Amino acid sequence: MKTASPFLEIESGPRVDVTWEGKTLSLPEGSNLAAALLAAGVEVFRHNPVSGAPRAPFCMMGACFDCLIELDGVTRQACMLEVSEGLVISRPSEQGGA
Amino acid sequence: MDKYDVAIIGAGPAGMAAAAQASDLGLSTAVLDEQIRAGGQIYRDVDKAAPQRGEILGKDYTDGTRLTKALRQSAVDHIAGAVVWAIEDEFRISYTCEGRGAQILADRILLATGALERPMPIPGWTLPGVMTAGAGQxxxxxxxxxxxxxxxxxxxxxxxxxxAQMVRAGLPPAAMIETQVRGDTFRALRHLGGAIRGWPYMAKGLKMLAEIKRAKVPRYTGATEISIEGDGKTEAVTFTHKGRRQRIDCETVFLHHGVVPNAQAARSLGVSHGWDAAQSAFVPELDEWGQSDVAGVFIAGDGAGIGGAKVAEHTGRLTVLKIAENAKRLSTQDRNRMAAPLRRALARELAVRPFLDAAYPPYSAALQPTDSTVVCRCEEVTAGSIRGYAKIGCLGPNQTKAFGRAGMGPCQGRYCGLTVTALLADANGQSPDETGYYRIRAPLKPVTLGELAAMNETTQDATE
Known part of the structure; x- marks a missing residue:
């Protein structure tokens, strides 16, 4: 995982551990999951099911569906979720579709 | 199933102001919003963020706490974290909240669904690292x-x-590549009267430009042939400025050329829309009270036509006056008396719009993208494909779905609809109104079988 993210957190607060693609990330508790993953250096959230092209958050408001991730076997929009202790998340397994 | 006099969709400035006022006027009111905390996008998470970074975000943002407070102190049922996916049968609202489907009933619907970024399809806009300016905010x-x-x-x-906010946060942008040209400024000057009446907006704009200049952020105005380059992620923006090709290395690009009404819910209800040339967007056909041509359906805020946060607040309240009259909670005389100051405030706030619309028109190359540019992000359909469909007889956006799945992905046309209309209109020599728009149907947002199953359980519980 690259750590030199261009996305910087301008404040600091309590952090919790989540699992992303089998690796442990320390993310700000209660923060927006998509924002926290970007700041943690995650560059690719999913691959477009048509072309396989890499995608990452685009709109941050639940409209574009480019930040889809998998949580508990369900494909969800990362920008509509908050970080909590112990989340186990990954890139969507079924070709990235919703 | 709970039943309300009015259900408001969206807890941004229009929805929050409308909800508090509806409750004050004695209407049983529910407001449903996708976010966990009220504010909409313009005042996103304002209760949490204002104390932490109000200095960076500015007073126009922290002012949103006035509306969240009024909503909290009202008798309104604020159903937070609710993703509405269907509004049917005058009116049953289906939504998902905490992984379970649920429904409420309402006699009237007020759509306060706000705006979406105008789609800005330019080469490379699907690369990771490219986001909307709204997303950056x-x-x-x-x-x-x-x-x-x-x-x-x-x-x-x-x-x-x-x-300006990035400057205040100590991380100024590397550059601003701006698409407006000198001719736009001249055209905007015809609306100088409005700009002067809307002087507070102009003064704020000049102050922001001064902040950007002080931070020595390079500005390239009149840029053309803008392209984002990179192998699997954003590496640079290239563009033509004053006849010379330029390249700026960067990992993040924020795109913006205006916002447009988010009409998904309104269209699903069958509300008529017409093309607004000044705003280069479809807007719903409404009377002066925000009442649509579908009985019981009202629209306020940016979803009714772009006006910004203050306009949204005023139109939210104005529309509720009509709803209260309709529900026999307000006499026509009182409605008109209470509307008068709101209409004056609206006129003041709207005065600057014609100037801004003319000074900052959409980037023309993103309205008619080059053939190889992806326009439908979900299904990766290019502008060239859409033009190709037109050549073999495709007249309207709903047909493009059959030709090549444009608009059929999870975003349901939110980020390609206007582009597809524009491409077909241009190729077929028709107007946007003649060309039309995608037909929008429920579910407005994807819903899982598990969420539906959970809803059936609750419905059964309620009837037992």
């Missing part, structure tokens, strides 16, 4: 996350606002 508002060395591309006041 949401990162800052909600999460205190700022992109280092970002490049802002496009035009309009929001681009200056986010640049």
């Amino acid at each position: 949401i990162l800052l508002k909600q999460s205190g996350v700022v992109a280092r060395g970002a490049v802002l591309v496009g035009s309009g006041p929001l681009l200056y606002l986010i640049a």
